[in-house]
Amino acid sequence: METTDFSRRDFLKSAAAMGGGSLLLSAFPWLQTFSKENQKEVIGEKAKIAIIGTGSRGMYHIQNILRVIPQAEIVALCDVYQPHLDQAAALCPKAKTYTDYRELLLSPEVEGVLIASPLHTHASLTIAGLNAGKHVFCEKSMARTLDDCKAMYDTYKQSGKVLYIGQQRLFDPKYIKAFEMVHNGSIGEVVGIRNYWFRNNDWRRPVSDPSLERHINWRLYKEYSGGLMTELATHQLQLGTWALKALPDFISGFGDIIFWKDGREVYDSVNVMYHYPNGVHMSFESTISNKFFGMGEQILGHKGTIELSKGKYYMEEPKPAPGIQQLINQIEHKVFDNVSFAGPSWVPETASESKGEYIVEKTKTHDGASSTGAVGDGSEELVAAFCHSVITGKPIPSLVEEAYYSSVLALLGIKAMEERVVMPFPDAYKIPYLNHSNV
Numbered sequence: 001m002e003t004t005d006f007s008r009r010d011f012l013k014s015a016a017a018m019g020g021g022s023l024l025l026s027a028f029p030w031l032q033t034f035s036k037e038n039q040k041e042v043i044g045e046k047a048k049i050a051i052i053g054t055g056s057r058g059m060y061h062i063q064n065i066l067r068v069i070p071q072a073e074i075v076a077l078c079d080v081y082q083p084h085l086d087q088a089a090a091l092c093p094k095a096k097t098y099t100d101y102r103e104l105l106l107s108p109e110v111e112g113v114l115i116a117s118p119l120h121t122h123a124s125l126t127i128a129g130l131n132a133g134k135h136v137f138c139e140k141s142m143a144r145t146l147d148d149c150k151a152m153y154d155t156y157k158q159s160g161k162v163l164y165i166g167q168q169r170l171f172d173p174k175y176i177k178a179f180e181m182v183h184n185g186s187i188g189e190v191v192g193i194r195n196y197w198f199r200n201n202d203w204r205r206p207v208s209d210p211s212l213e214r215h216i217n218w219r220l221y222k223e224y225s226g227g228l229m230t231e232l233a234t235h236q237l238q239l240g241t242w243a244l245k246a247l248p249d250f251i252s253g254f255g256d257i258i259f260w261k262d263g264r265e266v267y268d269s270v271n272v273m274y275h276y277p278n279g280v281h282m283s284f285e286s287t288i289s290n291k292f293f294g295m296g297e298q299i300l301g302h303k304g305t306i307e308l309s310k311g312k313y314y315m316e317e318p319k320p321a322p323g324i325q326q327l328i329n330q331i332e333h334k335v336f337d338n339v340s341f342a343g344p345s346w347v348p349e350t351a352s353e354s355k356g357e358y359i360v361e362k363t364k365t366h367d368g369a370s371s372t373g374a375v376g377d378g379s380e381e382l383v384a385a386f387c388h389s390v391i392t393g394k395p396i397p398s399l400v401e402e403a404y405y406s407s408v409l410a411l412l413g414i415k416a417m418e419e420r421v422v423m424p425f426p427d428a429y430k431i432p433y434l435n436h437s438n439v
C-alpha cells in the first residue's frame with residue numbers, strides 16, 4: 001500500500017502531493033480537500049463563516065480561524081448569553097452579532113455556519129442551517145437522541161450542502177497513519193479495541209447566578225447531554241467503525257453516579273462493551289474521580305498493538321535486543337526454568353516493557369484533561385477543510401457517516417446502561433456506509 005510521510009507538521013501537503021487518485025485518499029476520502037488539484041480551487045477565496053455558540057469551544061475555533069485559517073472570514077456571531085457573545089465580538093469587531101440564530105440564517109452574506117452550542121441544540125440548529133441553504137459545521141456529538149441524529153443525516157443528504165461534524169481525530173496525522181497500518185495488516189488481525197478516559201474533577205463550571213446553572217453546566221443534565229458518552233466516548237468509539245469496517249451487533253454496559261453526588265443526572269462512571277459480528281469486542285471505560293490512567297485508545301492485533309493516545313505502536317515480537325541484553329534474558333530464563341511448581345516453560349506473565357515506536361515523527365499527544373481542545377489534535381485541519389468545502393460547495397464523502405456512527409454508538413451505550421439490557425444494534429438507525437460488512 002502507498003504510504004505517506006505524515007511526520008511534518010504540514011502533513012496535509014504530502015496528501016496533496018499524492019493527488020486525488022491515490023490509495024490514501026480513497027481510504028480516507030475526507031482528506032481530499034487537501035489534494036493538489038482541490039487546493040488550487042480555493043486560492044484567493046474566502047469562506048464567509050458565522051459562529052453560533054461562542055462559549056468555550058466556539059472561542060477555541062474563533063482563535064484558530066483568526067490565527068491559522070486564512071481562507072475564512074468570520075462575518076457573524078451568535079450566542080444567547082450576552083457575556084459570551086461579547087467575548088467573541090471583541091475578537092471579531094467587524095462581525096455582525098445576533099442572539100437569535102434564525103435571524104442570522106436570513107443573512108445572505110453568511111455561506112457557512114459553525115455550531116458550537118450544547119448538544120441538545122445541535123439537531124435543530126443544523127437542520128435549520130441546511131434548510132436555509134448554508135453549509136454547516138456542527139460540533140460533536142451529532143445530537144442528543146438517535147432520531148435527531150437520523151434527522152440530521154437525512155436533511156444533509158437531501159440538502160446537497162456540506163456538513164462536517166467536529167470529530168477531529170479524522171484529521172490527526174497519527175490516526176491516519178495508524179489506520180493505514182491497521183488496514184495494510186501491519187499489526188495482523190484486529191482482535192480487540194480498548195478505549196478509556198479518566199479524569200479527576202467534578203466537570204463543573206463556575207456559575208455567577210443559580211438561575212444559570214443548567215445553561216452553563218448543561219453537560220451534567222440528561223435533557224441537554226449524554227454525559228461521558230456523548231462528550232468523551234464519541235471521539236473514541238469511531239475507532240471500531242474505522243478499524244473493523246463494521247458495526248457492532250450488540251451493546252451492553254453499566255453506568256452509575258459513584259462519587260460526584262452533587263445533583264447531576266449523568267453518570268460519572270461508565271463501562272460499555274460493543275460486540276462485533278466477528279466476535280471482536282470494543283470497550284469504553286470512563287471515571288472522573290481518578291485520573292491515574294489518563295486517556296487511552298488501543299487497537300490490539302495478533303502481531304502488534306497501536307496505542308493512539310501515545311502515538312506509538314508495539315510489535316508482539318520486538319526486534320532482538322542487543323547482545324548483552326540477550327545474555328541477561330538467557331540467564332533469567334534459566335533461573336525460571338528451574339522453578340519446579342511452574343513447569344519448565346514458565347516465565348512471568350505481565351505487561352510488555354517494550355517502549356514501542358512512534359507512529360509518526362514529532363508526535364503531538366495530549367492527556368485528554370482539557371474540555372476545550374488540544375494543540376495538534378486535528379481540529380485546525382478539520383475546520384480548514386470545512387472552510388475549503390464552503391468555498392467549493394462540494395460535500396465530502398464518509399465524514400458524516402463516521403460521525404453519525406460514533407454518535408449513535410454513544411447513544412446506544414447510554415440506552416443499554418439505562419435499560420440494563422444487552423441491546424442489539426437497531427436496523428432503523430443503520431445508514432449506508434461504504435463497503436461496511438453489516439450496514
Ligand SMILES: NC(=O)c1ccc[n+]([C@@H]2O[C@H](COP(=O)([O-])OP(=O)(O)OC[C@H]3O[C@@H](n4cnc5c(N)ncnc54)[C@H](O)[C@@H]3O)[C@@H](O)[C@H]2O)c1
Binds near residue numbers: 057139372
Ligand atoms: N471536538 C471537541 O474536541 C470538543 C471539545 C469541547 C467541546 N466540544 C463540543 O462543543 C459544543 C459546545 O461545548 P462548549 O464546551 O463550548 O459549551 P459552552 O457551554 O462553553 O458553550 C456553548 C455556548 O452556546 C451558547 N448557546 C446555547 N444555546 C444556544 C442557542 N440556541 N443559540 C446560540 N447559542 C447558544 C451558550 O450560551 C454558550 O455560550 C458541545 O457540543 C461540545 O461537545 C467539542
